[in-house]
Amino acid sequence: ELKVEQNPLFLSMQEGKNYTIYCNYSTTSDRLYWYRQDPGKSLESLFVLLSNGAVKQEGRLMASLDTKARLSTLHITAAVHDLSATYFCAGQNTGNQFYFGTGTSLTVIP
Amino acid sequence: DVKVTQSSRYLVKRTGEKVFLECVQDMDHENMFWYRQDPGLGLRLIYFSYDVKMKEKGDIPEGYSVSREKKERFSLILESASTNQTSMYLCASSLDGNQPQHFGDGTRLSIL
Numbered sequence: 001e002l003k004v005e006q007n008p009l010f011l012s013m014q015e016g017k018n019y020t021i022y023c024n025y026s027t028t029s030d031r032l033y034w035y036r037q038d039p040g041k042s043l044e045s046l047f048v049l050l051s052n053g054a055v056k057q058e059g060r061l062m063a064s065l066d067t068k069a070r071l072s073t074l075h076i077t078a079a080v081h082d083l084s085a086t087y088f089c090a091g092q093n094t095g096n097q098f099y100f101g102t103g104t105s106l107t108v109i110p
Numbered sequence: 111d112v113k114v115t116q117s118s119r120y121l122v123k124r125t126g127e128k129v130f131l132e133c134v135q136d137m138d139h140e141n142m143f144w145y146r147q148d149p150g151l152g153l154r155l156i157y158f159s160y161d162v163k164m165k166e167k168g169d170i171p172e173g174y175s176v177s178r179e180k181k182e183r184f185s186l187i188l189e190s191a192s193t194n195q196t197s198m199y200l201c202a203s204s205l206d207g208n209q210p211q212h213f214g215d216g217t218r219l220s221i222l
Contacts, residue, residue: 033210033211035210042200042214042216043153043200043211043213044213045211045212048208048209048210050208088152090153095166096141096158096160096204096206097155097166097168098143098155098211100152100153100154101152102152103152
């Protein structure tokens, strides 16, 4: 079974600052996904990382994957209030089953 | 855009009742999933299906069953609801293994 761990679980950061959320996984994962969830809403796909060294960027968010270290990161640049949400990473095994981390609750303070 | 529709946003049922949660997707996706989401536990997979009439157990299938009679519809059944099944239930679908899952809005189920 693929185990996925995120840290930190809670993150409070000031607007304009940079920070990184980490996602470690226990065994080989073919792919790594990042999702965003706003309070009371469902999950929205942010990034799909398909290979070692993959890097994807959208606005102030950048995700990367290091399959050798079994680590993915979600980097936030110059945070703004609109980025406040819970972020989940998920790994996927060859059986198409997804395994989610417990999520990182991000609060951006003005 | 992919649309995953769950039949109810909020549902209140009593202990011992049989409960049906319905999920429909409109993009001809092969794979469909049912999760429950609880604070501090993230998303836990209950069941998934990769084809009509096919189902696979996830991490926490006990007390649940599923039905997939048509490709677009995946139903979650609580055979005899218990209070520890009070949770947010999320349905998702995906086209194939290289694509992200698309989620419905969720059903917040309370068992009294």
